[in-house]
Structures are given as C-alpha cells and as structure tokens.
Amino acid sequence: MGTTVTLSQNEAAANDCLAAINDRFSGSGVVASVERHSNAKKYAFVRITTPPQHWQALAKWLRFDLGVNYCSMVTGTHYPEGPQERGWEVAYHFLRQPITDQLPNTHTVYVAEKLDGRLIPMEFEVLIPLENNDSPTVPTVQHIWGGADWNEKETWDLVGIKFEGHKNMHRVLNPHDSPEGFHPLQKQHKIRYHDHNEMYDDAQGFGRKPADEGRIK
C-alpha cells in the first residue's frame, strides 16, 4: 500500500542513530545497540544503556540533536537480589515522531516511502541501572520532555525511585495519606494472600485443593 514505514527504512534509520550516538558518546560508559523486536514485523529500535551521571547530557542531546521529541513511558524496576551495580533500573521509552510547524489550514501528510533522515519514526529505549541501595536516585528529565513529568511522578509513587530536581513531586495514584516510604511495586511488598498462589498454578482448576480454606477470609 505504501502507506507505512518499511523495514529497510527503519533499519537504516536505526543504524544512523546508532552511529550518531557512538560518535558522540563512545567511551563514556554509554552503550548503544540496535535491537529487533521479535513480535509482529520485527522492527528495529535503539537500546541505550547509560550510567545515571551521563543521563541528562544524553537526554539533552537526544532531544535537541537527534530530534527525539516524545517521551512515552518511564518504568522503574526493583532488583533486591541483583548485583551491587544494578539493584534498580529505570527504563525510559522514547519515540521520534515526525512533527513540523503547522500553519493554519495546512497539514502535512507524510508519505512513508519518501521519508528519510530525522523524519523516520523510531523507538528508543534508555536503560539506567542504579546502585543497590535504599535511596535510588536518577536525574530528572522533566524539563527536557514534558511527557516525562507525570511518568516520573508515577514511577516515584509506585516504585520509589527519586528523581533529582523534579519539581512538584507528589503522589498521583496512591492516596495522598499513604505512609512515607510506601511504594507498592518494590519487591519487599507482597500482595494480599500472596502465599496462596497454588490455586493459580493450575489454570484449569482441576487440582484445586481447598488448602487455603480458613486462611482466606
């Protein structure tokens, strides 16, 4: 149909981005690679691993030099049994969307085959491993991407990763009167009835035993 971005365009753009990143950040601990999804059309994306101290420099470069204009999601993960250098991890996902200035009564229809360079949509995944301690901290990118604002609030609220320099940090999903330091997605918090999981091991329910009788309310 010609209305969608093809795999070869995607591949070329990913390699361009990789080359640019390596050109700018090689040797500083920022590791980049081109990966492929193994679902659907097997599109390529760029995965970057960066230490937290280089994160803001990398973010500004991504935003203003590489044109990564869309911060779509922030994921914090807790690895209580992980190695010392990776007890927490923050994963940012970015999209590069082709945006141009819009005049009134105009619009831009991008023709997929004719797209090149910066205009090809591309996914980025930035992984920031954090040290295994009680107060994981990562510099904020709230001022670089507006979309990171509420995502970072949510990550702090649920996972407890502090975003240094984040203005107006408050709870968004948990109640405001939740106890200080309660971040439910940390691994030390268990869900209710977490030790009754045997009844879920058997999807069909044939072997379901009334073993949890009396223990469940």
Add this chain to the structure above:
Amino acid sequence: MDDAYDLRGLIFDLVDKTIPPLLEDTPLEESSGQIAFGLATFAVVNIVFLMLFFSQFAILWIERKAVARMNDRRGATTALRSLWVGENGVTAGEWWNMLPFGLGKPVGAVNKWLNKKFGNRDEKFATVDRVNNRSWMGYSIFPGFFQNVADGMKFLLKEHMVPQRADKLIFEVSPFLIVSSTLLILGIIPLSSGIYATNPELSILYAIAIFGIAPIGVFFAGWSSNNKYTLIGGIRSAAQLTAYEIPLLLTLLSVAVLSGTFNIIDSVHFQHSAGAWNLFLMPLGAGLFLLTMIAEVERVPFDMPEAEAELVEGWWTEYGGMRFGMLFMAEYIRTYAACFLFTHFFLGGWHLPFQGLIGSIPVLGDLYLLIPGAVVVLLKAWLVFLLVFVWARFSLARIRTDQILEFGWRILLPLAVFQLVLSAVYRLYLFDPSAMDDGTYGGTSWDALGVPFLIPAITTVIWLGIFFLMLNDEDKSGNTERMFHVYTDKPAGTYVPGQE
C-alpha cells in the same frame, strides 16, 4: 366568539338559583348575593385549577413517551396493574383482602376476573408481560402514564434534608416562593371563554409580573444551598432570566398593540373577530415569544442554569425529596403556562382552525363547531409543547452562558423592538376596524385590495421566505472549508513533507 360551553355561567346560574332561596328568612338574607358569588367563585376556581393541574400530567407523559420515541426506546411502561400483580412473582399482597369488613372483596373479584379474562396474552409470555407491565391482552393502556404519578408520590416518601451549612430559612422558603408564584399563573389562564378562574383587566401584565417572581426564588435557592454549583446556577439563572424578560415583555406588548387590549381573553376574541390568528400576522413575534419562553422556563437549548454536564444539577442540586418534586413540578407548570399563553396569543385560543371556512359547510360545519373550546385549547397547548419544547430539548445541544446573553441582548432585543414597531404599523395602517365581526365565522379586517386575507398571507410568505433564505445562507456562508476537510479522501502521496 364565546365558547358554547360556558361552565362559569352554568355554575353561577346554578348557585344564584339555589343559594338565595335557601337563605330566605335568615339573617344572611341581605348578603345572599355575595355569598352566592363567593361560593360560585370558589367552585369555579377549584374546578379550573384542578383541570389545569391534572391535565399537566398529560404533558409529563407526552414528554416522556415522545422523548423515548426520539431516542429509539420504548419509554416508561409503568401501569397501575403492578399495584396488585407485584414484582417478579412476589405479589404485592392482596390488599383487597386486608381491608376490614370485606369491603375490598368485590374489587378483588373484579381484578381476578380481569386478569383471567384479559390478562396476559399467553401463558408463555407471562413473565415478559408482567415485566413490561402489559395489562390488557398483552397491551398496556396509556403505558407509562402512572410513572409520573409514582415519581411524584415517591418524593413524598423521601427524607427531608437540609445541608448543614445552608441558610436554613431561605433554603426552606425559596421552593415555596417558586411554587406559589408559579401556581398563580394558572389563575389567569382561560381554558375557554367560559372556563377560567379569574379575568383581570390587565391579565397580560399580570402574567409577566408573576413570571418575574420565580427568578428571585431561584437565585435564593442557589445562594442559600451553600454549594458552588448551585451558586453558579443561581447567578446564571438570574442573568439569563433578566436578559430574556425584556424581549418577552416587548413581544407581548406588540401583541397587545395589535389586538388593542391587555386582556388575554379579549386578545383571543380579537384574533377571531379580525379574521386571522396572530401567528400569521406576526410570525417574528411568535418566534421571539417561543425563544424567550424556552429561556424563561430554562429548557434546552437555554438550560445553562441546570446544565448537568458541568453544574451537577444546577441550582437545585441540593434539593431532594418533596422540595425537589415541587421545584420539578413548578418548572413544568411554567412550561405548560407558556404553551397556553402561546396558544392564546398566537393560535387563536379556543377557536377552531378555519372556523369560518369549515363552519360554513352545512352539516359537517355544525358538527365541527360542536367541539368544545377547552378541548381545542388543550390540544393546541399539548401540540405546542410537543413540537417546540420537547423536540427542541432532545435534538439540540445547549448554548453557553455568554452566547445566551449575547443572543438575548444583541439579537432578540432589537428584533423585539422591530416587531413592536411593525405591529403598530399593522394596527394603524393595515387594519380595517369596521370589518370586525364576532360571529361564528369571524371578520374580514385583514383583507386588502379586495383580496381576502391578503395581509396575513403576504406576511407569512415574506417571513417564511426570509427564514428559508437565512437557513440556506447559514449553510453556505458558514465556512465550507470548515465543514468537511479531513484529508483522507485524497490518496496519500499527493503531498510532500512540509508542504501543503
């Protein structure tokens, strides 16, 4: 022409004939005339009020069912039958057997017979029929008529709640202010020339004055509830009602100028004896009257004071129970009164359509003239309610407050002044007072150049022409670019990035 069915005269005659003989040779003999007058008035007022009040259930029902049809639904089906049939097989108790002395037994027997003989259509559909309240061979009679009765009675059951920090006195008083002033409107509305409660000389002014009291109650209610939604609703209501009161007043003034009287009944008589309904002489005035009246009774599209999208229920958010029921009722009475006023001012009141023309046909005409005036008025009022108020409410969106006010002050007000001048011109230069005739067939005052009904015909044609011109103009001038300009109808590939 006076309506042939003169209820008022009948009752006064009856009382005048019976009371003075009864009071002969008693100390009250001297004042027997006044007593008779008082009794007759009491009877007439009550009868007329009850007629108006209970016919109001019809418009509630009309609205509910018409709306359901517009929404592709069936609408309320509640019938009285559920009173003894009960719900889902649980009977509501055979209450006729609970009555003492076996007084209810005959009712029970009749019920049993009715249910057996004319109950559910089929044993198989018993549940369906019961759920759907079908009561007569699988059909229901006036389906849903009793839904509004049930709603009203339920309000009586509800607990009375006053918000803790409300201004209690004003909170309690304002519903009564609204309801009592609204009920006063019913006092001057004639059902026909023979059925009315009272007929003051300046009844048009009285109606407007009474319509102007309720906004104060609305504002009180909104302010005293100590709720921000009700406050905003009350203020919106005050602003809107004030803005639309003036065009309404000017429109009614132009009616009065045209018919030369401030009396409702006289103005109806004028329409008949001059030969044409006001609708055809001042279509602009009729439109203005309807628009301002919709705004006065706060219905869509002018229902900003109770816009449930942003103000939860508007100024009556905090009212529950019977207070809410009364406010609800008051709103419908105002609407009903507006329909009656439109009928009397513009649709010739109790006069039949083409009364002169059809009435002059030998046998058919006599039968036609037998239709009671009250029935004609009720039918016209219901029709106005259905075609204007209900239809507008459920097919239009609501206008924003600033747009409402702008529309009122900058469009309706000049138009109302223009209409006033226009009707003065009609009265002074186009009207032929010598041709008025209050007979069965009406007069011919609006003939000109020897052509019957030339002036109303030309007026109507001109205004309809203007209306359709504006209707079409709206579609064309209204920025066709804006209407359908999503670009997917053109194949992608016609454009290059960054360019139009």
Add this chain to the structure above:
Amino acid sequence: MAQMWITMGPQHPMTHGLWTLRVKVDGETVVDTEAELGYIHRGVEKICESRDFTQVTPYCDRLCYVSAMTWANSYIYAAEDLLEADVPERAEYIRLISAELQRLASHLMWLGAFGPDIGNLTLMTWCMRDREMFLDLLQELGGSRMHYNYPRIGGVKRDIPVGFADRMIAKVKLFERRIDEYEMMLDESTIWLVRLQGVGYANAEEMVEAGVSGPNVRAAGVNYDVRWAHPYSVYDEVDWEPAVEKPTSVKGADCYDRYRVRMEEMRQSCRMVLDAIEKIPGGKNTNYANGDEMIYQKAPTRAPEGATGFSNYECTRGASQFYIQGGGDGRGKNPYRLSIRSPMFITIPFVAKTMIGYKVADIPAIMGSFDPCIGETDR
C-alpha cells in the same frame, strides 16, 4: 465575584469516570486547574507479577472498559516480543478486524458520552444503539459483551464463526450510512458548531511535547499513527489511510477538530475491516478448529531473566505501550515487572491545563473531546 476553587468530581457527570478536576474560577472564567487521579488505582502491575503470561490477558482487558480488545492485543504483542512467539497470518488478520471493530465501538461510546456533555441527550442513545451492533460482532468472537479475553500469545482463541463475515459486512455498511446521519444531525446544527469551534485549542507541538497521542494529536495535523509508523499487525496490507485533521488556527486543534478526526477514524476503520475480511488468508467463510495452526501456534510459556518485551500499539485513545521483563517467580513463568503506559494518564493533566482561559461551560466540551477513560489512567 471573587475567585474560588470548585471541585468537580470524583462523582460528577463531566468526569466520565472517577477523577477530580479542581477548577479555580473567576466568575465564569477558568483561571487555574488541577487534576487529581488515582480513585480506581487497582495495582494491576503488581498483581500481574504473580500471574503467568496467559493470566495477564484478562487484566489487560479490564484496563480500559470500552476498548478491551485493543488493550489485550497490546499486551499480547509485548508478550510475543518477550516469548518470541510466531503468529499465523490469519490470526493477525482476525486481530486487526477485532481491534478495528472495538475501535468503532469505543469511538461510538465516546460520541455517545460527548453528546450529553454538550447537552444533546439523543446522541447518547443513538450511539449506544449502534454500538450494540459491534458488541454483538465481538461477542461472536470472544463470547462476552465487554471483556473478551480473545487474543492468545501466538494467535487467537478461536476462529471467526461461519457467517460472521456476512453479518459484519452488512452491519459495517449500515453503519457507514449511520455516520452520515450523525454528521447531518450534528454538523448542520449551529449550536453544535458554536459550542465546539474555537474552544479548547491545543497545539500540535505542545501536545507531542507533553506526551499526548492518538486521535487527539492527529486532530492537530500531526501525521503520526502507530499503525502507520511501526505497523504491528497487517496494517501495511489493508486499504486505509490515517485520519489527519487540518486545524484552522495557529493555536492548534479545537474540540471540533477532535470530533471530526474521530468521525473520520470510524470511516477508516469501516474501510479497513471491509478490506481485511476479503483479504483474510484461508477464506472468510471457513472456520478452523480451536488451536488449528492457521490461527494459533504454540508459544513458549517461560521467559528467561533479562529478556524484555515491548509493544507500541495504537489504542483507541492513543499509543498504549507495554514493557515486560521476564524471569519472575524464579522460574520465568511470570513477568518480573510489567509496566503499562496509558495514553490517558499523560493526557488528562495536559487537558486540565488546556482549559485555562475558557468558560466553565466549556470544561465538559474540552474534556469530552479528549475522550478520557479512567480505567486505563489509574491502572
């Protein structure tokens, strides 16, 4: 009048769900706003860590209550990325059809809820009436009215029933005429236009910067659609074009633009399903048994530690994304961490700020035009 704060919500007709909008008003003008979320935060991400990969699908169905199918599909693509599953092409077609039917139902629900916001009550019942047609079709696939649990990792639960294609074509063609009917009712009503045009401007760049996506951004002239940029299913094989609106002002898209773009998206979805049902491999009137390799390929059930799966999916309200890390439960049976990106979670705070400067009566119009869904927002 002095300025005052009004709290709209959590129970309020404007909210379309359960959240609070705090508005500071100066008379009728909105001066400041604040959004407050979390009233139905259910901790889905935490619960999913103790469910295996198949058991997560019902939770994803229940994320957004009007577009269950698209959210389940979105999760399934992430899980397939994680577990490296292959999907038969017929299953991809069926997923496309089911997702687009769900999109039609969801946009109809939006239009139905948008009507009462503006004051048009009839629109609600008409839209819900037409929505039932698509719910019936989806019910034939999934067996339920709202939550289907239909896609599987590696395919779909069951094939399209015999006769489904004809019924679907008839209903979609009927609905294409109904769209014209709605537009006749709405676009030719001056009141509808004056309430929507010039209200709630949102600029394209601001919106992308803030993270808004989907039809809301396409209304401002941004030609970005995940189905177009990273086509995941067979969107590159069927006949469609992204619906992009041309805004009339430098200030961006107004409520009317957002209304138009959704109407156009419905047309495009109709076009898409009509084309896809003809192109479906294996024929539209054949019914393969459950688990047949035409519609389902067995996928691994465990993912090693360190493996990640990511999906970017065009849901009805914007780009929904799932990020799954494998290796939970010690044996790799469960996700170690499952993160959900909801388009509305970003959009609602943005929209709250968009309202500043407009009238109180414009709040429902603006909010409704962005199509909020709190189920996915609070997760």
Add this chain to the structure above:
Amino acid sequence: MADTGENFAAFNSRALVEMVGGVTDEALKVTKIKQFLSVLAGRFFNWAGRKSLFTLHLGIKCCAIEMAAAATPRFDGDRFGVLFRSSPRQSDVLLVNGPVSKKFADKIVRLWEQMPEPKYCIAMGECAISGGPYFQSYNILEGVDTVIPVDVYIPGCPPRPEALIDGFGLLREKIIRIGGAPSSERESEKPLIVGDE
C-alpha cells in the same frame, strides 16, 4: 371519669384532650379507618417507592458502561422507572459499579450519607462484591459491603444489562417487603443475589 381528687371546677384541657382522643380512638377502632388507611396508602406508597427508583449517576469502572447500556434502546431501563440523576440528594439507589479503592472509600460513604432515606445500595459486578479480580490488590477494598450495607448483589464481570435489570427487579421485590424502612434498620433482612435460586 372517676373521682381522683382533681379539681372539677377548673377547666381541665388535658382531660378534654384525653376524652376526645379516647373517643376518636374508639371510633377508629370500630370503623377500622386506620387499617383502611394503612392498607390503601401503604400499598400505594410502596408501589410508588418501588416503581420510581432514581439511580445515582456514578460511573466507577467497566460496569458503568453496562449501567449506561441498560438505559439505552436495547435494554431501556426507563421502562421500569429507572432514571439516572447526577445529584445524590435526588437519588434512591446507589449503584456501586466497580472496585472501591482506599482513596474512594470515604468519598463513597459520603455519597451514601448524602442520599435521603429510604435509600438502597446495589453492588454490581465482582469488584463491588468482593474486589473481584483485584482482591489481592494493595489499594482495593474487598467489596463495598465493608463500608456500605448492600441490598442486592449482581454478580458478573461485568454483569449484562439484563442482569442489572433483574437486580432492580429483585430490589423491587425487596421493597415490597421492607417498604420505606431506613437503611440502618434492615440489618436482619438478608441481601439478595441475582441468579441465586
């Protein structure tokens, strides 16, 4: 009136009231007017109360969509007098159609308290009954009956609109029995469950 040492010379209004009251009571007992009134008016008001169930327009989650569907052409709850009002002051039924989170718990109690008696609560869907699929969550109450007394349970996830209509039917059955009893005095009345034979 026996001689009990009262001053008979003075006008004793209390005695008069008692006498009149006694006579009236006697008359009422003989004519059984009270019974007439209670049977007729009671039945009639009971009918009104159960035929006009205004429901609070509260949408929590999935079931809210089915609640809306119950008011639309195919199912049409208006046939049975089920209307949706936005203000709790004007509602009779609180339809809890979703999970109650910790943040929302005190809000829903407040909504319940704002509703005038007699009021009824319907728990629609698994989430409102027991927490449903989220019963393990850290933020969800295990059913709305932990904070509000529930009259009718409608199981399903979500229940179809027919089930909701059936739930209103069960509620009407219940109202036949309990009438306008305030919600605090129906502890003994056990809640009904749709589909529970």
